Amino acid sequence: MGNQGEQVWGLLSGRWGFSRSVIREDSPADLLDRAEAADLLNISVGTFGGYRHETALRAAVRVVGGVEHWPRAVLEEWSAARPGDAGKRVRGGRPRGTGDLLPREEIRPRLAQLLDLDPAVTAAAAADVIGVHPDTATRTLAALRAEAVGPLLAAQPSLTAADVTRRLRFPGQAASAALAAAQGLRRAEEARAYVLEVTGLLGAAAGGPPDVLAPVRGAASLAVPLAAGESAAALVWDERWGWRTAPTRADVQSTATPPTGDAVRYLGARIAPQPADVVAAYRGRGGRRAPAVTRLPGESLQRLIPAS
Template identity: 35%
Template sequence: MIHAGRREHVITSAELAAAEGYTIGSWRTKKLARVPGRPGPISHPTARTLLWDAEQQLAYRTGAAVPALDMAAHPDDLLDRNEAAALVGVDPDSWDRYMHPSSPETEKPITVHGVDHWPRHAIERWQANRPGQGHGGRPGGAGDWLPRDEIQGAVADLLDRQPTLPTTAVSQHLGISYGAARRAVSQHLGQRLADLLGDQPDISDTDAARALSIVGDDATAQQHALAAGTLRRLRPYAHALHRLAAAVPYVREVAAHLNNVGITVNRGPEFSVRSQSVTAVLLLGDNAAAPALVWNEHYGWRTAAGRRHPHAGTGEPPTGKGIQYLTASTNPTAGDLAAALLDKRHDTKRPRPIKKNTSR
């Protein structure tokens, strides 16, 4: 619950990690959310996304007295879905159905760091006028309530609290498809494994499973073997995340230079790991010679046919209409790339033999 008057003090786990000098992945790997003595999150214990009171966390970090939060109910308290459901005596899924935009009885939420909250006075007003049994059921078109761009954070927060939770349970708890849960769980474990390998590059898969707490102390030998096998499959992805981190400064330098020379970068860079290869996308403005640029650690820079699906293409490396490879180096200087983009006499439809060590 966000207590009345304290909305401006609310921070996310990522902001808390940054304040303590960690990436969110390292912070989660070190389990710093559960350090003895730390004031707990202000979110409901089963909330999908954890929120914290910044003043409490600052006091804990500096050794000062941790300010107590006023636990008396106030009309302006902001309650999340779990707390709102408990207040009116329904389960959280029922609350989601009542609050879906297609429902005529909806109370508009207040979104704080991506999490919907409702003022206590609004919940009590809704309860006083709560629809009868004839209005029950799932509103038409309700669908899954969790937006796609919130899934990864929600899965990470859930697994921080229950690291041994199987993917099926993650899917059920968050109300998302099994496929979406599996992808998010894999990305979360891959990031945690990457952080662990940064500190212990030679750790075995079995020891990594124990270090990441993805198997319980009472796990069987078969469960330990399955967990180790999962991390073995994720190890290439974890190594790719290390390469992605190393590529970030270079690609950002390129984006800044393009803007400086009049080639507008509207969005990006956006990084991803695709088929174990690190890629980055820059979406360009209408004044540019191409809708977007795609960088691949193996093939260097190329143009894209469109902004909506910049990775589209046939085969590996991708080819097709609108795709032109710009340089014979994976990491050309920003100036060389800008020149190649402006002067298309030397671009090719397929990558040329790559010079791996071209300096920047």
């Protein structure tokens, strides 16, 4: 690999600038981070994430600037001591059950850089490169792609998936999903004033302003967090089936199908009831176990949302 290739890989895996061999000779005392350790051992970052819990590596870990490092000599000794062909390492990928190896605050900017370099990158490849769970990569890449489409959609409401592919180089399926998500986010912003009315009427029961939720299948949804001591974690409005309670913080998300459960209540018989009716149903512990009405996302919200 030439110097330019080394620098690109350094960017993707967190090793900014030139490779170590360009700067100086290797030393047994070198402290290597996860990406560098994986490179030394000729395995993926995800695979090293599974091995790092073994006794020898766990005992040798050093935390520098909040990031785990391992001495080069320890890594080389550990590799040499493993039986079989280089420890019979698995071929890439992440071990089942392995969580994110990258600090949470670094995941989004690192994936944004990767997406800039390769607009067609898959979640599996991105997870392997930067050391996060594939589900994390899937969610974050979807959000980044939707945000990239947003300005294009604002300038061209008739934007198509083919336009997205041509202008942003996202592959077909990713372009379609990003466009649907961007459209859902736009409709959520259109509904924000209505949801804010409900928030205002909740008074002290509201725990903060409404949050726009990440779209699932392009659906617009917002959540009003509730204060501590309330009977639910939040009230969620979804353009497909209206208002519902979210019993716990884990339930505060957009979903592919209407959530159900003993503590889930759907408030009102319309997609967008009058704000006072929503609050009355919540405070009166009224509601249904399932939505009274459902609709497909994407239809205009203007005729559904009550005039303020």
